[in-house]
Amino acid sequence: MENQKGVKVVGFWVSPYVHRVRWALKLKGVEYEYIEEDIFNKSPLLFEINPVHARVPVLVHHGKPLPESCIILEYIDETWKNNPLLPQHPLERAQARFWVKFAEEKVFRVLWGVLCSEGELQEERLKLARDALQTMEEILKGKMFFGGETIGYLDLTLGFISYMLPVWEEIACFKILDPSKYPALIAWIHNFLDHEAIKGEYMPSKEQIKTYFEWRRKAFMPPN
Incomplete structure:
Protein backbone atom coordinates (compact mmCIF):
# COMPACT_ATOMS: atom_id res chain seq x y z
CA MET A 1 0.00 0.00 0.00
CA GLU A 2 1.06 3.58 -0.59
CA ASN A 3 2.73 5.08 2.45
CA GLN A 4 0.69 8.14 3.36
CA LYS A 5 1.92 9.80 6.52
CA GLY A 6 -0.56 11.81 8.50
CA VAL A 7 -3.71 9.82 7.66
CA LYS A 8 -5.81 8.72 10.61
CA VAL A 9 -9.33 7.36 10.99
CA VAL A 10 -11.16 7.73 14.27
CA GLY A 11 -13.95 5.19 14.39
CA PHE A 12 -16.06 2.69 16.26
CA TRP A 13 -15.63 -1.00 15.54
CA VAL A 14 -19.18 -1.82 14.43
CA SER A 15 -20.15 1.40 12.66
CA PRO A 16 -21.04 0.89 8.97
CA TYR A 17 -20.21 4.56 8.42
CA VAL A 18 -16.67 3.90 9.62
CA HIS A 19 -16.33 0.74 7.52
CA ARG A 20 -17.12 2.58 4.29
CA VAL A 21 -14.28 5.02 4.98
CA ARG A 22 -11.83 2.22 5.75
CA TRP A 23 -12.89 0.39 2.57
CA ALA A 24 -12.34 3.53 0.51
CA LEU A 25 -8.81 3.96 1.85
CA LYS A 26 -8.08 0.30 1.15
CA LEU A 27 -9.35 0.68 -2.42
CA LYS A 28 -7.06 3.66 -2.87
CA GLY A 29 -4.10 1.86 -1.36
CA VAL A 30 -3.69 4.45 1.39
CA GLU A 31 -2.15 3.40 4.68
CA TYR A 32 -3.62 4.99 7.78
CA GLU A 33 -3.63 4.81 11.54
CA TYR A 34 -6.90 3.59 13.01
CA ILE A 35 -7.97 5.00 16.40
CA GLU A 36 -10.83 3.20 18.13
CA GLU A 37 -13.30 5.48 19.91
CA ASP A 38 -15.75 4.48 22.63
CA ILE A 39 -18.85 6.32 21.46
CA PHE A 40 -20.59 5.61 24.78
CA ASN A 41 -17.77 7.23 26.73
CA LYS A 42 -16.46 9.80 24.29
CA SER A 43 -12.87 10.94 24.57
CA PRO A 44 -11.64 14.54 24.63
CA LEU A 45 -10.07 13.80 21.24
CA LEU A 46 -13.45 13.23 19.61
CA PHE A 47 -14.85 16.49 20.99
CA GLU A 48 -11.74 18.25 19.73
CA ILE A 49 -11.81 16.91 16.16
CA ASN A 50 -15.61 16.86 15.75
CA PRO A 51 -16.96 19.52 18.12
CA VAL A 52 -20.24 19.98 16.24
CA HIS A 53 -21.53 16.38 16.43
CA ALA A 54 -18.87 14.45 18.39
CA ARG A 55 -19.43 11.31 16.37
CA VAL A 56 -17.47 8.99 14.14
CA PRO A 57 -15.99 8.57 11.61
CA VAL A 58 -13.50 11.38 11.48
CA LEU A 59 -10.69 11.41 8.94
CA VAL A 60 -7.59 13.31 10.04
CA HIS A 61 -5.22 14.21 7.19
CA HIS A 62 -2.05 16.13 8.02
CA GLY A 63 -3.64 17.24 11.28
CA LYS A 64 -6.85 18.52 9.66
CA PRO A 65 -10.03 16.69 10.77
CA LEU A 66 -12.97 15.97 8.49
CA PRO A 67 -16.21 14.37 9.78
CA GLU A 68 -19.21 12.72 8.08
CA SER A 69 -18.63 9.56 6.06
CA CYS A 70 -20.06 10.71 2.72
CA ILE A 71 -18.04 13.93 2.81
CA ILE A 72 -14.96 11.92 3.76
CA LEU A 73 -15.48 9.56 0.80
CA GLU A 74 -15.59 12.48 -1.62
CA TYR A 75 -12.48 13.99 -0.05
CA ILE A 76 -10.64 10.68 -0.34
CA ASP A 77 -11.66 10.42 -3.98
CA GLU A 78 -10.47 13.93 -4.79
CA THR A 79 -7.21 13.57 -2.85
CA TRP A 80 -6.14 10.18 -4.19
CA LYS A 81 -7.07 9.97 -7.86
CA ASN A 82 -6.41 6.25 -8.47
CA ASN A 83 -9.34 3.82 -8.43
CA PRO A 84 -11.99 6.57 -8.64
CA LEU A 85 -15.14 6.17 -6.56
CA LEU A 86 -17.18 8.74 -8.48
CA PRO A 87 -17.67 9.03 -12.25
CA GLN A 88 -15.72 11.70 -14.11
CA HIS A 89 -18.68 13.19 -15.99
Whole structure:
Protein backbone atom coordinates (compact mmCIF):
# COMPACT_ATOMS: atom_id res chain seq x y z
CA MET A 1 0.00 0.00 0.00
CA GLU A 2 1.06 3.58 -0.59
CA ASN A 3 2.73 5.08 2.45
CA GLN A 4 0.69 8.14 3.36
CA LYS A 5 1.92 9.80 6.52
CA GLY A 6 -0.56 11.81 8.50
CA VAL A 7 -3.71 9.82 7.66
CA LYS A 8 -5.81 8.72 10.61
CA VAL A 9 -9.33 7.36 10.99
CA VAL A 10 -11.16 7.73 14.27
CA GLY A 11 -13.95 5.19 14.39
CA PHE A 12 -16.06 2.69 16.26
CA TRP A 13 -15.63 -1.00 15.54
CA VAL A 14 -19.18 -1.82 14.43
CA SER A 15 -20.15 1.40 12.66
CA PRO A 16 -21.04 0.89 8.97
CA TYR A 17 -20.21 4.56 8.42
CA VAL A 18 -16.67 3.90 9.62
CA HIS A 19 -16.33 0.74 7.52
CA ARG A 20 -17.12 2.58 4.29
CA VAL A 21 -14.28 5.02 4.98
CA ARG A 22 -11.83 2.22 5.75
CA TRP A 23 -12.89 0.39 2.57
CA ALA A 24 -12.34 3.53 0.51
CA LEU A 25 -8.81 3.96 1.85
CA LYS A 26 -8.08 0.30 1.15
CA LEU A 27 -9.35 0.68 -2.42
CA LYS A 28 -7.06 3.66 -2.87
CA GLY A 29 -4.10 1.86 -1.36
CA VAL A 30 -3.69 4.45 1.39
CA GLU A 31 -2.15 3.40 4.68
CA TYR A 32 -3.62 4.99 7.78
CA GLU A 33 -3.63 4.81 11.54
CA TYR A 34 -6.90 3.59 13.01
CA ILE A 35 -7.97 5.00 16.40
CA GLU A 36 -10.83 3.20 18.13
CA GLU A 37 -13.30 5.48 19.91
CA ASP A 38 -15.75 4.48 22.63
CA ILE A 39 -18.85 6.32 21.46
CA PHE A 40 -20.59 5.61 24.78
CA ASN A 41 -17.77 7.23 26.73
CA LYS A 42 -16.46 9.80 24.29
CA SER A 43 -12.87 10.94 24.57
CA PRO A 44 -11.64 14.54 24.63
CA LEU A 45 -10.07 13.80 21.24
CA LEU A 46 -13.45 13.23 19.61
CA PHE A 47 -14.85 16.49 20.99
CA GLU A 48 -11.74 18.25 19.73
CA ILE A 49 -11.81 16.91 16.16
CA ASN A 50 -15.61 16.86 15.75
CA PRO A 51 -16.96 19.52 18.12
CA VAL A 52 -20.24 19.98 16.24
CA HIS A 53 -21.53 16.38 16.43
CA ALA A 54 -18.87 14.45 18.39
CA ARG A 55 -19.43 11.31 16.37
CA VAL A 56 -17.47 8.99 14.14
CA PRO A 57 -15.99 8.57 11.61
CA VAL A 58 -13.50 11.38 11.48
CA LEU A 59 -10.69 11.41 8.94
CA VAL A 60 -7.59 13.31 10.04
CA HIS A 61 -5.22 14.21 7.19
CA HIS A 62 -2.05 16.13 8.02
CA GLY A 63 -3.64 17.24 11.28
CA LYS A 64 -6.85 18.52 9.66
CA PRO A 65 -10.03 16.69 10.77
CA LEU A 66 -12.97 15.97 8.49
CA PRO A 67 -16.21 14.37 9.78
CA GLU A 68 -19.21 12.72 8.08
CA SER A 69 -18.63 9.56 6.06
CA CYS A 70 -20.06 10.71 2.72
CA ILE A 71 -18.04 13.93 2.81
CA ILE A 72 -14.96 11.92 3.76
CA LEU A 73 -15.48 9.56 0.80
CA GLU A 74 -15.59 12.48 -1.62
CA TYR A 75 -12.48 13.99 -0.05
CA ILE A 76 -10.64 10.68 -0.34
CA ASP A 77 -11.66 10.42 -3.98
CA GLU A 78 -10.47 13.93 -4.79
CA THR A 79 -7.21 13.57 -2.85
CA TRP A 80 -6.14 10.18 -4.19
CA LYS A 81 -7.07 9.97 -7.86
CA ASN A 82 -6.41 6.25 -8.47
CA ASN A 83 -9.34 3.82 -8.43
CA PRO A 84 -11.99 6.57 -8.64
CA LEU A 85 -15.14 6.17 -6.56
CA LEU A 86 -17.18 8.74 -8.48
CA PRO A 87 -17.67 9.03 -12.25
CA GLN A 88 -15.72 11.70 -14.11
CA HIS A 89 -18.68 13.19 -15.99
CA PRO A 90 -20.44 15.94 -13.95
CA LEU A 91 -23.92 14.59 -14.66
CA GLU A 92 -22.97 11.05 -13.67
CA ARG A 93 -21.30 12.36 -10.52
CA ALA A 94 -24.46 14.25 -9.61
CA GLN A 95 -26.56 11.13 -10.25
CA ALA A 96 -24.26 9.08 -8.00
CA ARG A 97 -24.72 11.64 -5.22
CA PHE A 98 -28.50 11.45 -5.70
CA TRP A 99 -28.51 7.68 -5.28
CA VAL A 100 -26.23 7.83 -2.25
CA LYS A 101 -28.67 10.25 -0.61
CA PHE A 102 -31.52 7.89 -1.53
CA ALA A 103 -29.62 4.94 -0.07
CA GLU A 104 -28.98 6.80 3.18
CA GLU A 105 -32.55 8.01 3.64
CA LYS A 106 -34.65 5.26 2.08
CA VAL A 107 -32.54 2.15 2.64
CA PHE A 108 -30.29 2.46 5.68
CA ARG A 109 -32.54 4.58 7.89
CA VAL A 110 -35.66 2.61 7.00
CA LEU A 111 -33.95 -0.74 7.62
CA TRP A 112 -32.71 0.58 10.96
CA GLY A 113 -36.34 1.37 11.73
CA VAL A 114 -37.32 -2.18 10.79
CA LEU A 115 -34.70 -3.53 13.19
CA CYS A 116 -36.00 -1.37 16.03
CA SER A 117 -39.71 -2.19 15.69
CA GLU A 118 -42.17 -5.05 15.58
CA GLY A 119 -45.76 -5.82 14.63
CA GLU A 120 -47.66 -3.47 12.33
CA LEU A 121 -45.05 -0.74 12.51
CA GLN A 122 -42.35 -3.14 11.43
CA GLU A 123 -44.50 -4.34 8.53
CA GLU A 124 -45.08 -0.76 7.37
CA ARG A 125 -41.36 -0.08 7.44
CA LEU A 126 -40.62 -3.37 5.70
CA LYS A 127 -42.82 -2.35 2.79
CA LEU A 128 -40.91 0.92 2.45
CA ALA A 129 -37.61 -0.94 2.62
CA ARG A 130 -38.68 -3.50 0.01
CA ASP A 131 -39.76 -0.72 -2.34
CA ALA A 132 -36.42 1.04 -1.89
CA LEU A 133 -34.46 -2.17 -2.47
CA GLN A 134 -36.49 -2.82 -5.60
CA THR A 135 -35.36 0.57 -6.87
CA MET A 136 -31.75 -0.41 -6.11
CA GLU A 137 -32.32 -3.74 -7.87
CA GLU A 138 -33.44 -1.97 -11.04
CA ILE A 139 -30.46 0.37 -11.28
CA LEU A 140 -28.05 -2.50 -10.54
CA LYS A 141 -29.32 -4.89 -13.24
CA GLY A 142 -26.70 -5.83 -15.80
CA LYS A 143 -23.82 -4.53 -13.68
CA MET A 144 -21.34 -6.19 -11.36
CA PHE A 145 -21.31 -3.22 -9.00
CA PHE A 146 -23.31 -0.01 -8.72
CA GLY A 147 -20.11 1.62 -9.93
CA GLY A 148 -20.07 -0.61 -13.02
CA GLU A 149 -17.13 -2.99 -13.22
CA THR A 150 -15.52 -1.49 -10.13
CA ILE A 151 -16.67 -0.62 -6.62
CA GLY A 152 -17.81 2.98 -6.35
CA TYR A 153 -19.37 5.53 -4.01
CA LEU A 154 -22.81 3.90 -3.89
CA ASP A 155 -21.37 0.42 -3.35
CA LEU A 156 -19.53 1.62 -0.26
CA THR A 157 -22.63 3.38 1.04
CA LEU A 158 -24.73 0.22 0.70
CA GLY A 159 -21.96 -2.10 1.84
CA PHE A 160 -23.68 -2.74 5.17
CA ILE A 161 -26.31 -4.80 3.33
CA SER A 162 -23.71 -7.44 2.51
CA TYR A 163 -22.70 -8.42 6.03
CA MET A 164 -24.90 -6.56 8.52
CA LEU A 165 -28.42 -6.83 7.13
CA PRO A 166 -28.55 -10.67 7.33
CA VAL A 167 -27.79 -10.37 11.05
CA TRP A 168 -30.48 -7.74 11.48
CA GLU A 169 -32.94 -10.11 9.80
CA GLU A 170 -32.10 -12.78 12.34
CA ILE A 171 -32.30 -10.45 15.33
CA ALA A 172 -35.65 -8.85 14.44
CA CYS A 173 -37.25 -11.92 12.79
CA PHE A 174 -37.86 -10.49 9.34
CA LYS A 175 -36.83 -11.52 5.83
CA ILE A 176 -36.05 -9.09 3.06
CA LEU A 177 -33.04 -10.45 1.12
CA ASP A 178 -35.05 -12.78 -1.10
CA PRO A 179 -32.98 -14.09 -4.06
CA SER A 180 -36.12 -14.51 -6.16
CA LYS A 181 -37.01 -10.82 -5.75
CA TYR A 182 -33.56 -9.28 -5.72
CA PRO A 183 -31.27 -11.50 -7.82
CA ALA A 184 -29.03 -8.61 -8.88
CA LEU A 185 -28.61 -7.46 -5.27
CA ILE A 186 -27.79 -10.98 -4.10
CA ALA A 187 -25.17 -11.31 -6.85
CA TRP A 188 -23.81 -7.90 -5.87
CA ILE A 189 -23.45 -9.02 -2.24
CA HIS A 190 -21.26 -11.94 -3.32
CA ASN A 191 -19.20 -9.72 -5.65
CA PHE A 192 -18.79 -7.08 -2.96
CA LEU A 193 -17.71 -9.46 -0.19
CA ASP A 194 -15.33 -11.25 -2.54
CA HIS A 195 -13.50 -8.06 -3.51
CA GLU A 196 -9.92 -7.91 -2.23
CA ALA A 197 -10.37 -4.48 -0.68
CA ILE A 198 -13.42 -5.61 1.26
CA LYS A 199 -12.42 -9.03 2.47
CA GLY A 200 -8.96 -7.71 3.18
CA GLU A 201 -10.27 -5.03 5.54
CA TYR A 202 -11.48 -5.49 9.10
CA MET A 203 -15.11 -6.37 9.67
CA PRO A 204 -16.62 -7.64 12.93
CA SER A 205 -17.80 -11.23 13.14
CA LYS A 206 -21.44 -12.22 12.87
CA GLU A 207 -21.47 -13.04 16.58
CA GLN A 208 -20.10 -9.60 17.48
CA ILE A 209 -22.62 -7.84 15.25
CA LYS A 210 -25.49 -9.87 16.67
CA THR A 211 -24.58 -9.22 20.28
CA TYR A 212 -24.18 -5.49 19.73
CA PHE A 213 -27.37 -4.95 17.74
CA GLU A 214 -29.51 -7.11 20.00
CA TRP A 215 -28.51 -4.68 22.73
CA ARG A 216 -29.16 -1.60 20.58
CA ARG A 217 -32.52 -2.92 19.43
CA LYS A 218 -33.67 -3.27 23.02
CA ALA A 219 -32.53 0.29 23.73
CA PHE A 220 -34.42 1.76 20.74
CA MET A 221 -37.58 -0.34 20.91
CA PRO A 222 -40.63 1.72 21.92
CA PRO A 223 -42.09 0.88 25.34
CA ASN A 224 -45.01 -1.53 25.41
